[in-house]
Amino acid sequence: MFTIGKASEQSGVNIETIRYYEREGIVPKPGRSPGGRRLYSTDEIAKLRFVRRCRNLGFPILIIQTFLSLTIEDDRSCGEVKALAENHLDEINAKIENLTRLREALLGLSANCDDGTATCPMLDALMKDGFYA
Amino acid sequence: MFTIGKASEQSGVNIETIRYYEREGIVPKPGRSPGGRRLYSTDEIAKLRFVRRCRNLGFPILIIQTFLSLTIEDDRSCGEVKALAENHLDEINAKIENLTRLREALLGLSANCDDGTATCPMLDALMKDGFYA
DNA sequence: GTTTGCTCCTGTAGCCACTACAGGAATTAG
């Protein structure tokens, strides 16, 4: 059994974040030492690591909770997981597209910016009517 | 002069958001009607539209406030604007790279998912030690 | 055995940029 500091080290999840996950019911409450300290088993630490990896993949907490319940149910999990992952993939692709369009717009706007001018063509363009959305 | 509803329509900024911008000092406080309603000039509406466009470009509020003060100062603005825009561009590019790497990881993980399996290879991989960060 | 220093505890508030009420007042349309 490990105290929260070790659990944090081994899982890569910040101590405060671990406590937050517990408060929110994202991970189950761990046992306590006689002195009142949280004690984590390797299984519980694995679960924390799982949450971190999912977060790193950009999954929102709600989806991760579904994942966790699916790993318990163990039944027709894979289809649901795949669907959630593909949904998430679509969102990621949409974000990439948005950002790419944004980059183009920004490049176009700042292209005419040259240092030393009195009024800035980029700010001008953003202020004027009839331009850009 | 326009009430907040018309200002919202014409600027594309949500009514609640306009009041929020005012509270936060992002845009100056407008005049009021005898009955206490906010009244916006076309100039003030243009400013709101400017803020919205910048937000659409992904600029954080703090940077937009700098932009707004630069349009007032009107002095050596363009160099600063360009620097801020390029900085922002770098951040956008970093985000795109991150999301692209994420997409690859997710594609790799969900590739082995096929419906109907009892245990999911994706969840398995995320649970196991030795894998992925 | 006590002092030092580390880790841990709870509870609360802050971050960003909004959004969503509740409960009431003013304006406008019919």
Place this chain on the structure above:
DNA sequence: CTAATTCCTGTAGTGGCTACAGGAGCAAAC
């Protein structure tokens, strides 16, 4: 004149943490 609409203020909630404050447990050095 009434009904519908718009507006007002103030507060609280969103997601996913992060950062305290103020105190208690615990191990090792002296």
